[in-house]
Each structure stands twice: as C-alpha cells, then as structure tokens.
Amino acid sequence: MNTPADLYRKMALIREFEMRIDEMFATGRIRGTTHLSAGQEACAVGACAGLRCDDAVVSNHRGHGHFIATGGDPGAMMAEMMGKQTGYSRGRGGSQHMACFDIGFLGSNGITGGGLPVAVGAALGFKMQKTDRIVLCFFGDGASNQGTFHESLNLAAVWRLPIIFFCENNLYAMSTPMHDATAVENIAERGNAYTIAGEVIDGNDVIAVRDAVAGAAERVRGGSGPALIEAMTYRYLGHSKSDKCEYRTREEEQRWHERDPIKLYAARLRESGELDDGRIARIDAEVKQQVDEAVEFATTSPDPNPDELEGSVFA
Amino acid sequence: MAEVTFWQAIRDALRDEMLRDEKVFVMGEDVGIYGGAYGATRDLWEEFGSERVRDTAISEAAIAGAAVGAAMCGYRPVAEIMYMDFLTIAMDQFVNQGGKNRYMFGGKTTVPMVLRTQGGAGRCIAAQHSQSLEAWFVHAPGVFVVSPSNPYDAKGLLKASIRDDNPVRFFEHKMIYGMKGEVPEEDYVVPLGRANVTHEGDDVTIVIYSMMANLALEAAGILEQDGISAEVIDLRSLKPLDVDTILRSVRKTGRVLLASEGCENNNAVTEVAMRINEHGFDYLDAPMKRICAADVPIPMSPTLEDACIPTAPRIAEAAKELVG
Numbered sequence: 001m002n003t004p005a006d007l008y009r010k011m012a013l014i015r016e017f018e019m020r021i022d023e024m025f026a027t028g029r030i031r032g033t034t035h036l037s038a039g040q041e042a043c044a045v046g047a048c049a050g051l052r053c054d055d056a057v058v059s060n061h062r063g064h065g066h067f068i069a070t071g072g073d074p075g076a077m078m079a080e081m082m083g084k085q086t087g088y089s090r091g092r093g094g095s096q097h098m099a100c101f102d103i104g105f106l107g108s109n110g111i112t113g114g115g116l117p118v119a120v121g122a123a124l125g126f127k128m129q130k131t132d133r134i135v136l137c138f139f140g141d142g143a144s145n146q147g148t149f150h151e152s153l154n155l156a157a158v159w160r161l162p163i164i165f166f167c168e169n170n171l172y173a174m175s176t177p178m179h180d181a182t183a184v185e186n187i188a189e190r191g192n193a194y195t196i197a198g199e200v201i202d203g204n205d206v207i208a209v210r211d212a213v214a215g216a217a218e219r220v221r222g223g224s225g226p227a228l229i230e231a232m233t234y235r236y237l238g239h240s241k242s243d244k245c246e247y248r249t250r251e252e253e254q255r256w257h258e259r260d261p262i263k264l265y266a267a268r269l270r271e272s273g274e275l276d277d278g279r280i281a282r283i284d285a286e287v288k289q290q291v292d293e294a295v296e297f298a299t300t301s302p303d304p305n306p307d308e309l310e311g312s313v314f315a
Numbered sequence: 316m317a318e319v320t321f322w323q324a325i326r327d328a329l330r331d332e333m334l335r336d337e338k339v340f341v342m343g344e345d346v347g348i349y350g351g352a353y354g355a356t357r358d359l360w361e362e363f364g365s366e367r368v369r370d371t372a373i374s375e376a377a378i379a380g381a382a383v384g385a386a387m388c389g390y391r392p393v394a395e396i397m398y399m400d401f402l403t404i405a406m407d408q409f410v411n412q413g414g415k416n417r418y419m420f421g422g423k424t425t426v427p428m429v430l431r432t433q434g435g436a437g438r439c440i441a442a443q444h445s446q447s448l449e450a451w452f453v454h455a456p457g458v459f460v461v462s463p464s465n466p467y468d469a470k471g472l473l474k475a476s477i478r479d480d481n482p483v484r485f486f487e488h489k490m491i492y493g494m495k496g497e498v499p500e501e502d503y504v505v506p507l508g509r510a511n512v513t514h515e516g517d518d519v520t521i522v523i524y525s526m527m528a529n530l531a532l533e534a535a536g537i538l539e540q541d542g543i544s545a546e547v548i549d550l551r552s553l554k555p556l557d558v559d560t561i562l563r564s565v566r567k568t569g570r571v572l573l574a575s576e577g578c579e580n581n582n583a584v585t586e587v588a589m590r591i592n593e594h595g596f597d598y599l600d601a602p603m604k605r606i607c608a609a610d611v612p613i614p615m616s617p618t619l620e621d622a623c624i625p626t627a628p629r630i631a632e633a634a635k636e637l638v639g
Contacts, residue, residue: 058384089421097419106387107420111411117380118412124381125388128340128366148407151377158372312422313457315480 002049004274005283007206011041011262013287014065017074018237020291021064021081025241029299030081034095037065039236042261043168044069044138046209047231050217051136056104056126058119058137061096062168062235063108066138070105072098074294084301091304092312106135113139113146116165120152123161123226132221134162136213142173144187153194153226160225164216165196167230168203174239175247191228203231204261207268233261316497324466324498325355325431325487328473329393331502333363336391339477342369343378343395343431352397353433353492375401379408379430383482386428387416391477399434399486400443402451413482414457425480429473435526435576436624437490442612445620447525447577452484453553453586459507460553460583462486464528466496468551471505479507488526488576508555512564516544519570519634522561522587524550527574533627534634543638553583561587562595569600572634576624579607606633 018036025034037044044065048057059066067077072088080087080098088098099107106122109115119137126133143149144167156163167187171178184190188198201212209231216227234256238245245253269275275283319327332339340363341356347370350357360368371378375396382394396402402409413426436445452460459481463469469487476483513528514535523531528549535545546564550557565571571591573584588603608624 056388087421089419089423092421093419099416099420099423101387101424106384107416109412111407114380114407114412117377117408118384118387120377121381121384121386121392122388123384125385125390128385128390129388148376148380151372151374152380155372155374155377155381313418314459315417315425315427 004269005279007045007049008265008269008275008280009283009287010045010069011206011265012284013074013290014041014044014068015262016287016291017064017068017294020295022237031083032094033240034081035062035240036237037062037235039256039261040168040170040203040233041065042206042209042265043203043231043233046206047136047138047166047213049210050213051134052217054104055133055217056106056122056135058106058115058122058135059108060115060139060143061108061110061112062140063096063098063138067098067105067108071103072100072105074290075297078294078298079301082298083303084298085304086297086301113143113148115139116143116148116152119163120156120161123156123163124159126162127159134164134217134220136164136166138166138168140173141167141169141171141178141182141187144190145173145181153191153196153228156226157194157196160223162220163226164213164220165226165228166213167228168233169230170233170235172239172248175243177247186230188228188230196226196228198228198230200230200232203233204259204264206261206265316499318495319466319498320492321466321469321494322353322355322357322492324470325473326357326359328470329356329359330362332474332477333359333367338389339391339393340367340369341393341395342371342382344371344373344397346370346395351395353489355431355487355492356395375405376408379405380412382428382430383408383413383416383426386426387424391427393429393431393477396430396432398444399432399448400446402432402448409458410455414455418457426482427480429476429483429485431485431487433487433489435488435490436613436620439615439617439620441615445613447575447608449484449486449553450577450581450583453583457482459483459555460486461507461551462525462553463551464491464525464549465494466498468505468511470498471503472507472551475504475507478504483507486525491526491529505551507552508557509551510557510560511549511551512546512560513549514545514547516546516568518544518568518638519572520546520548520561520564520568521572521574521630521634522548522550522584523574524553525576527576527625530625530627531574531630534630537628537631538634541635543635545634556587556590558590558594561591562598565591565595566598569598570637571599571603572630572637573603573605574625574630575607577608578610579605580610582607601637604633604637606630
C-alpha cells in the first residue's frame with residue numbers, strides 16, 4: 001500500500017527505528033556497528049513505492065531504511081540488530097547482513113559496491129525466467145568508484161537487464177567529500193559510458209523519487225535495459241558509530257535539516273489537506289509504539305544457541 | 316567405455332547437466348563460439364545458444380557476482396574464470412558474497428553455483444598464469460573445493476558439483492586437458508568429499524590431488540623398483556575432506572607424504588596433516604613430510620619452473636627418505 005499516509009508512515013518509522021538504534025548504541029544495548037540512514041528516508045521509501053511488490057531490492061551497508069521500505073518487520077530487524085535468534089538472519093548477520101527472500105529483499109551488504117554484481121545476477125535470472133520482474137540496486141556515491149560499479153553497469157547494459165541502479169548520493173564517502181574522490185560532477189553522468197540514461201533527482205522529495213523510479217521501472221520492465229538514478233540526499237548521523245562528522249560544517253548540516261524529507265512531505269500533505277496535524281501526530285505515536293514493541297520483542301528474544309554455531313554454513 | 320580427453324569430459328558434463336536441468340547455464344570470458352581458453356566449452360554455444368552459453372565482458376568480479384545473484388534466484392550457473400590467477404580480481408564476490416550469503420542470512424538462501432577455473436604450472440606462462448590457489452578457498456567458509464586428476468573424475472565431480480546446493484570451486488589443471496581416460500557415456504556422479512585410493516601399498520601413504528596425483532602414480536612405479544610399496548590417495552575434493560579414507564591408509568602404512576603444486580607455506584595439505592595429527596597420531600611411525608611448490612612466484616624459465624614444483628622423481632625421493 002502506498003497511499004500518502006503509508007509513505008509518511010514508512011518514513012516516520014524508519015526515522016524512529018534509526019534514532020532508537022542510535023540511542024541504544026549510545027547506552028550499550030546494541031553492540032557491533034551500524035550505519036544509520038536518518039535523513040535519507042525519502043530515497044528508501046520513494047524508490048520502493050515506485051516498484052511492484054514482486055520486484056527485488058538489493059541493499060548496501062546503510063540498509064535498514066531499504067528493508068523497512070520493502071516491507072521488513074521492525075521486530076525481526078531489531079532482534080537481528082541485537083544478535084538474537086528471532087532476527088532475520090537468526091543473529092548471524094546483524095546490522096549489515098539482513099535479507100528476506102519472501103518479500104524480494106535480497107540482502108544488505110558489508111562490502112562497498114559488493115551488491116552491484118549480485119543485483120546484476122538477479123536481474124539476469126529474472127530476464128532468463130522471462131518474467132517482467134525487475135531489480136532495484138541501492139548503492140552510494142562512494143560505491144560508484146569501485147570497479148564493481150563499472151563492471152556491473154557495463155554488463156547490465158550489454159545484456160539489457162531489467163535493473164535500476166539507484167545511487168543515494170549523500171555527498172560523503174565516509175569522511176571524503178564526493179568531489180575529492182570522484183572525477184565527474186554527477187554520478188548519473190557515468191551512465192553515459194555504458195549507454196545508460198542517468199538522471200539526477202531530489203532525494204529528499206519522496207514523491208519525486210517515487211515518480212522517477214516508477215518511470216524508470218516502466219521503461220526497464222518494457223525492455224529498455226538498465227536505468228541509473230542519482231538521488232541527492234544527506235545523512236544526518238555519522239557514517240558509522242565512531243564518526244563525529246568533523247569533516248563537515250554544522251551550517252551545512254543545518255541547511256539539509258531545513259529540507260528534512262519527512263517534514264517536507266508532512267507540510268505538503270497538510271497543504272493539500274490529505275493529512276491533518278491530528279492524523280500526523282497519531283501516525284507518529286503509532287510508529288513510536290511499533291518501535292517500542294520491536295525493542296521489547298528483541299530484548300526478550302533468546303540468544304542463538306552456541307551449539308548451533310556451525311549449522312547452515314552449507315546447504 | 317569410450318576414451319575421452321579431460322576437456323571433453325568437462326564439456327560432456329556441462330552438456331549433460333544443461334540437458335538435464337534448464338536452470339544450468341554457462342558464462343565466462345570467451346566461453347561461446349571460442350569454446351573457452353582451454354576448449355572446455357567447445358560446441359556448447361552451437362547447441363545451446365548465447366542465452367545459456369553466455370560470453371561476458373572481461374569483468375571477473377561481475378561474472379562472479381552475477382553467478383551468485385543468479386544462483387540465489389533459482390539458477391545453477393557455471394561460471395568460468397579463465398585463469399585461477401584471475402580469481403584475485405573477483406575474491407570479494409567469491410568469498411564475501413557467494414561463500415557467506417547462506418550463513419549470514421540465517422540459512423535462508425542457497426547459492427548453487429560452480430566456479431570453474433584452471434591453474435597450475437607447466438606451460439612457462441609465469442607468475443600470473445600458473446598458480447595453484449586452492450588453499451585460499453579451503454580457508455574460506457561456505458565453499459567446497461574440488462580438483463580432479465583425470466577425465467572420469469572430472470566428469471563425475473563436475474556433475475556432482477553442479478547438482479550440489481553449495482558454491483563449489485572446481486579447479487582444473489592446465490596440463491591435463493589433453494589427458495585421455497575411460498569415461499562412461501551413461502549418467503554417473505563422483506560424490507564430493509570422497510577420496511580415491513588409486514594405488515594400493517603398505518609402506519607409505521602419498522596424499523595428493525589434481526595433476527600431481529598422476530605424478531604420484533609414476534612415483535609409485537619408481538618406488539616399486541626400490542622395493543617400496545606406496546599407497547596413493549587422490550583427494551579429489553579438498554573440502555569436504557575425506558579424512559576416513561586417509562586415516563585408514565595411515566593406520567596401515569604409518570608414514571605420510573603430502574604433496575601439492577601450491578606454494579609450501581600454508582598449503583591446503585597442511586590442513587590434511589593437522590587432521591592426521593588430531594585423529595591418527597598414534598598410527599604414525601615417523602614425522603609426516605610434505606613436498607610442495609617453492610614459495611616463489613612461478614618463474615617463466617623452463618629450468619626454473621621445473622625446479623619450482625614437485626615432479627615424479629622428487630615425490631619418489633621424498634617418499635623414500637620417509638621410509639628410510
């Protein structure tokens with residue numbers, strides 16, 4: 001379901017989920033590492049809203065939002081964050097390694113650019129099956145400097161695969177500003193080298209993202225070959241837990257906060273009369289409740305049994 | 316039974332499996348009309364077309380990753396990487412993606428793919444076209460490692476590998492593509508994880524695999540002239556490892572020589588030695604010995620290349636010292 005209320009709800013849920021994880025890390029309730037997507041919710045929600053429910057999504061290290069937008073359950077996700085047996089990967093994966101094949105979420109990934117070739121393979125599979133399903137592959141501006149990006153775009157173009165390469169350009173590859181490490185002005189230009197049409201869109205406008213993906217999906221599904229979308233956005237928090245964001249200014253952060261994707265969309269819905277303040281407040285309370293329940297479920301779930309350590313390495 | 320070459324056995328296994336299961340397909344650099352750098356996909360493109368015998372760009376990482384993705388979507392891709400040395404370009408996709416996806420995702424997916432490649436020295440093509448890197452993959456969790464020494468095993472092991480639900484690294488040695496052997500036309504598999512005692516003996520056990528397993532048979536002949544009876548175990552699979560067959564032999568002979576064409580340091584047979592140490596120490600009458608390639612990049616010079624890797628006389632010599 002992708003009504004305006006649904007889009008708002010999903011973005012609000014991702015924000016609540018991510019900020020809760022941030023807090024739980026700070027207080028030591030979650031261990032390991034995590035890459036949070038607060039600020040980038042319109043990319044995840046808009047992109048998935050532009051797909052059909054039987055399409056597939058390949059995610060990256062900053063993948064919680066992608067998973068929730070695809071239909072992931074916050075309880076099983078939170079349990080995975082805490083390494084519990086009830087988590088999506090039964091506690092084996094954690095933050096960066098979750099998948100749910102039943103809903104077409106083919107997995108997040110701990111290797112920058114690592115998901116691109118896998119997404120190409122999934123798209124090849126869909127094409128060979130002669131279905132009209134497509135794959136959307138999320139990656140960041142940093143990943144576009146990996147060889148796998150170039151190999152994947154080239155091969156996907158040569159084979160005219162049904163795939164949308166969706167770049168969330170949040171301006172920094174960890175601490176490195178995009179233009180210190182990237183020779184082109186926009187990642188979308190790189191599509192030219194592979195005869196793939198690239199477009200740059202406002203990644204903080206959920207409707208712009210949805211419409212761009214829906215348009216690309218229609219072309220790709222019709223056999224046009226791959227598409228490349230570059231969504232300009234900004235991550236509010238550090239790259240990962242240890243990052244204090246000393247490489248960017250508070251003024252820059254402030255400017256992006258003024259274009260907060262959730263606030264922008266709420267304002268639009270209020271203006272059009274699709275949602276009023278009361279309804280928005282109710283949704284906010286409901287997602288908070290949902291994340292409370294997810295935390296409760298995860299906290300009370302059992303740890304994996306060490307006796308099962310070596311199970312399921314092989315089929 | 317028909318006499319066929321090693322490359323034909325590989326090709327026939329691919330063909331049989333493609334006929335048997337429409338989800339099986341082949342991809343790699345020049346596997347189509349060219350038939351593969353060492354000819355192992357010859358004639359398949361003509362029979363199955365470019366959809367199922369898929370030429371790729373020179374993009375090892377993309378080939379490997381595409382195989383992983385297609386496998387997770389219900390296909391059984393057989394990806395060819397032209398030289399084992401080129402696996403280094405695609406290691407992330409083979410190790411971090413294909414090998415780990417099942418476990419990382421809580422056992423909820425399978426990655427039934429075969430990576431075929433060829434390696435080994437013998438053609439004077441030097442350091443970046445001659446290595447034996449199987450130890451790297453034995454070390455990586457979630458993948459099986461197979462390395463046949465003859466046409467019969469090649470066909471049966473490749474069929475078993477394609478039918479297996481796990482990622483299998485299938486290593487062919489470049490010096491045996493022309494080797495002939497008897498191979499049945501009817502369907503058969505050689506199960507993964509089952510070693511083959513190719514020569515029986517009582518004095519010393521030679522544990523070996525791939526092309527070297529043929530040299531061990533030659534070595535056994537040399538040893539016989541000196542009155543030494545060698546038992547040769549061709550591992551066929553490095554992972555899963557057939558520890559039982561090895562231990563049965565060690566119990567009989569009490570002496571073990573491990574041989575491989577990989578560099579000596581951290582070679583795959585080192586793991587075999589450790590297993591024997593753990594489970595068969597009491598059977599040993601002498602410290603185990605190994606003969607491997609020198610710890611150098613494989614040199615081009617025929618003289619140096621020959622000096623770098625084990626040969627039949629050197630294997631025999633090492634075994635003789637062990638029996639002493």
